[in-house]
Amino acid sequence: MKILKRHEEFAHGKPVLLIVLDGVGVGRLDSFNAVNIAKTPVMDSLFKGPRYGTVKAHGKAVGLPSDADMGNSEVGHNTLGCGRVVSQGASLVENAFASGAIFQSDGYKHLQEAFLSPNKTLHLIGLLSDGGVHSHTKHWYSIISQAVLDGARRIRLHILLDGRDVPEGTSINYIQKLEDFIKLQNESHEVDIQIASGGGRMFVTMDRYEAEWAIVQRGWNAHVLGQADFTFSNAYQAVTELKASHKCSDQYIPPFCIYDPNQHPVGPIIDGDAVLCMNFRGDRVIEISRAFEEVNFDKFERKRHPQVNFAGMIRYDGDQNIPQKFLVDPPFIQNTSGEYLADMGLRVFACSETQKYGHVTYFWNGNRSGKFSETLETYHEIRSDTCYFAEKPEMKAREITDAATEALKSGQYDMVRINLPNGDMVGHTGELDATKRAVEVLDECLGQLLEAVQAVGGAYLITADHGNADDMTQRDAKGEPLRDENGEILPLTSHTLAAVPVVFGGPSVPENAIMRTDLNQPGLSNVTATFINLMGFHAPPDYDETLINLL
Numbered sequence: 078m079k080i081l082k083r084h085e086e087f088a089h090g091k092p093v094l095l096i097v098l099d100g101v102g103v104g105r106l107d108s109f110n111a112v113n114i115a116k117t118p119v120m121d122s123l124f125k126g127p128r129y130g131t132v133k134a135h136g137k138a139v140g141l142p143s144d145a146d147m148g149n150s151e152v153g154h155n156t157l158g159c160g161r162v163v164s165q166g167a168s169l170v171e172n173a174f175a176s177g178a179i180f181q182s183d184g185y186k187h188l189q190e191a192f193l194s195p196n197k198t199l200h201l202i203g204l205l206s207d208g209g210v211h212s213h214t215k216h217w218y219s220i221i222s223q224a225v226l227d228g229a230r231r232i233r234l235h236i237l238l239d240g241r242d243v244p245e246g247t248s249i250n251y252i253q254k255l256e257d258f259i260k261l262q263n264e265s266h267e268v269d270i271q272i273a274s275g276g277g278r279m280f281v282t283m284d285r286y287e288a289e290w291a292i293v294q295r296g297w298n299a300h301v302l303g304q305a306d307f308t309f310s311n312a313y314q315a316v317t318e319l320k321a322s323h324k325c326s327d328q329y330i331p332p333f334c335i336y337d338p339n340q341h342p343v344g345p346i347i348d349g350d351a352v353l354c355m356n357f358r359g360d361r362v363i364e365i366s367r368a369f370e371e372v373n374f375d376k377f378e379r380k381r382h383p384q385v386n387f388a389g390m391i392r393y394d395g396d397q398n399i400p401q402k403f404l405v406d407p408p409f410i411q412n413t414s415g416e417y418l419a420d421m422g423l424r425v426f427a428c429s430e431t432q433k434y435g436h437v438t439y440f441w442n443g444n445r446s447g448k449f450s451e452t453l454e455t456y457h458e459i460r461s462d463t464c465y466f467a468e469k470p471e472m473k474a475r476e477i478t479d480a481a482t483e484a485l486k487s488g489q490y491d492m493v494r495i496n497l498p499n500g501d502m503v504g505h506t507g508e509l510d511a512t513k514r515a516v517e518v519l520d521e522c523l524g525q526l527l528e529a530v531q532a533v534g535g536a537y538l539i540t541a542d543h544g545n546a547d548d549m550t551q552r553d554a555k556g557e558p559l560r561d562e563n564g565e566i567l568p569l570t571s572h573t574l575a576a577v578p579v580v581f582g583g584p585s586v587p588e589n590a591i592m593r594t595d596l597n598q599p600g601l602s603n604v605t606a607t608f609i610n611l612m613g614f615h616a617p618p619d620y621d622e623t624l625i626n627l628l
């Protein structure tokens with residue numbers, strides 16, 4: 078039983094609304110900051126004064142290997158949910174490579190068992206970039222090098238092109254480097270390594286939260302069956318030609334297969350092969366892992382279900398044990414705030430639209446997809462549209478806002494937590510005007526939500542998980558915007574290193590409560606104790622300190 082100690086100075090029994098404005102950081106105040114240029118009367122009045130501050134949301138403050146690492150939804154929501162800095166998957170994988178422990182793991186041995194069999198192939202599937210959010214190219218190189226030393230003779234690479242965690246247009250550079258590396262390996266070790274299939278990450282394989290299984294199906298067809306509408310003799314040509322013919326960004330490159338001169342796919346996945354999913358973040362590879370592992374799978378017609386030795390870089394879902402085999406133990410995030418609230422009998426309403434639904438449930442609870450209490454917790458998903466979000470920057474923010482308003486007014490919940498995705502999902506398109514519009518919609522939603530908190534006499538805490546919309550241009554070392562040969566701004570599609578806002582208020586907050594200014598570099602982990610205070614309790618002693626100062 079986890080007990081929270083009652084706080085004498087905070088109101089008890091009043092609902093608390095926690096809002097994560099996904100990807101809304103506090104950036105430099107120039108014309109490339111969509112948050113800055115948007116008309117936001119509500120945010121303007123909120124993001125100032127004694128109950129407002131900013132916290133770090135990237136690098137070591139959220140358990141990433143270094144302060145050069147931008148924050149992301151997984152680490153942000155993990156940290157917000159558990160109130161402490163936990164070494165994240167990216168760090169754990171990094172350490173496992175550094176110590177060599179990864180090659181002693183059961184998961185690696187499981188792969189080796191298969192790739193050492195005569196005529197069997199080792200396949201790597203994953204995001205090919207050094208964005209460090211879902212994967213890292215250096216891991217591709219390390220795995221390939223070691224597998225070759227360990228006896229792998231035939232390796233096939235199924236590459237998902239990025240342009241979302243790294244600048245648009247860079248996927249061709251990663252391919253070029255990979256091809257150079259492959260060539261060296263092939264020549265010096267007499268092995269047969271080739272890129273076999275690929276596609277843009279938002280169109281092929283990397284769906285999340287079951288938003289659109291067709292994305293995974295396209296990947297399955299290309300990686301496993303060796304079937305795609307577009308076939309080429311090499312990946313460089315595939316990406317260059319597909320981008321030109323489809324006028325698409327890296328993220329949306331259609332699926333392709335590499336075929337040999339006899340018009341056969343060079344790397345379909347067949348019985349007895351080894352398959353390693355290179356991503357270390359779970360949300361966008363749980364579905365493809367399920368397609369490989371589930372016996373009774375009904376999400377799409379697999380046509381052929383090869384019996385392979387499958388492993389993930391890490392375990393992606395700790396409740397459902399997906400995948401069965403993995404190379405690195407995932408972060409063990411225990412005693413999360415959700416567990417405390419459930420043990421205390423407090424009622425929670427968690428809601429977002431599909432694209433971010435798992436952020437306020439699965440990530441929030443330490444990468445567990447289940448609930449702590451079936452009776453106390455309501456998890457509400459609003460189905461996301463399957464469109465290009467720059468064309469619909471409002472996304473489902475209004476529907477999420479209405480659901481939260483209703484939950485607050487119902488009197489049935491002690492905590493309502495929501496994620497409003499617009500700043501992030503539209504920010505990832507790199508389109509400044511659309512992102513500005515997205516932020517304006519958020520502002521309208523905040524207006525409605527603050528009124529609801531007022532009406533029920535509760536409290537609110539508004540924050541974000543990392544930056545994105547706060548900078549929409551790539552910059553040089555001096556911070557000046559980068560432009561293409563036509564003088565057009567080079568858009569920034571990725572997250573940023575910006576700090577994020579934190580503001581609290583509402584009728585149930587004691588008048589003497591203000592934002593602390595004495596903490597040295599507060600981070601997202603300090604937000605958890607803060608909302609636990611607003612709910613009327615002291616945070617558990619091992620949580621990072623609250624941001625609230627009671628005068």
Ligand SMILES: O=C(O)[C@H](O)COP(=O)(O)O
Nearest residue numbers: 149150151210241242501
């Ligand atoms: O998966 C994505 O969409 C991006 O790589 C990271 O965005 P998120 O961390 O906000 O989900």
Ligand SMILES: [Mn+2]
Nearest residue numbers: 099149150542
């Ligand atoms: Mn996010």
Ligand SMILES: [Mn+2]
Nearest residue numbers: 100501505545
């Ligand atoms: Mn994002």
